[in-house]
Amino acid sequence: GAVVSQHPSWVICKSGTSVKIECRSLDFQATTMFWYRQFPKQSLMLMATSNEGSKATYEQGVEKDKFLINHASLTLSTLTVTSAHPEDSSFYICSARDYSNQPQHFGDGTRLSIL
Amino acid sequence: QKEVEQDPGPLSVPEGAIVSLNCTYSNSAFQYFMWYRQYSRKGPELLMYTYSSGNKEDGRFTAQVDKSSKYISLFIRDSQPSDSATYLCAMSAEKNTGFQKLVFGTGTRLLVSP
Numbered sequence: 001g002a003v004v005s006q007h008p009s010w011v012i013c014k015s016g017t018s019v020k021i022e023c024r025s026l027d028f029q030a031t032t033m034f035w036y037r038q039f040p041k042q043s044l045m046l047m048a049t050s051n052e053g054s055k056a057t058y059e060q061g062v063e064k065d066k067f068l069i070n071h072a073s074l075t076l077s078t079l080t081v082t083s084a085h086p087e088d089s090s091f092y093i094c095s096a097r098d099y100s101n102q103p104q105h106f107g108d109g110t111r112l113s114i115l
Numbered sequence: 116q117k118e119v120e121q122d123p124g125p126l127s128v129p130e131g132a133i134v135s136l137n138c139t140y141s142n143s144a145f146q147y148f149m150w151y152r153q154y155s156r157k158g159p160e161l162l163m164y165t166y167s168s169g170n171k172e173d174g175r176f177t178a179q180v181d182k183s184s185k186y187i188s189l190f191i192r193d194s195q196p197s198d199s200a201t202y203l204c205a206m207s208a209e210k211n212t213g214f215q216k217l218v219f220g221t222g223t224r225l226l227v228s229p
Binding site: 032095 | 119161
């Protein structure tokens, strides 16, 4: 149980394009989803928290107009990196939890490479 | 000073060894403590979680929390090559939603040789 699926697993695109990453909870209702970024040999850094049907809460230093998050249903959240640049290249990971007080479960991440 | 400190390793051990992985932290408000395992190019997988101080055992894994020392450990008995991965500790201070906002260590890379 508690499976989180993330798609795509790897994307390469040109600078200036927008990229959408999907995060789905397959066997539970995710009332809260989280988006993290992980640079090589560094910690996971929380970017934003989203509750179903509400606007996302962004961490300090994360541009909300650049990283658009939508959590329209209890099983799907999307992260869109708008006008991506090489410095946005990173490993983006989502996680999800349901209404119970249980730990977050993570997807397998999306490796984003901006040329 | 980082809120959570974790030795990045790598930690190399022979198969069958007992492995000890540790994290220290500075925020005394942390109450929930987790250990995740992350294979290369994969997302973290939850191994164990504990609330407050004490020990918790699950198969070959034992988690210990010493809040007085702000120190947590994960022990792996009879380590296997398949245990080779990066182990991340994570903590949260949230009271009512204990796992809402996690603070992660950088991870310790473990290599178990056959």
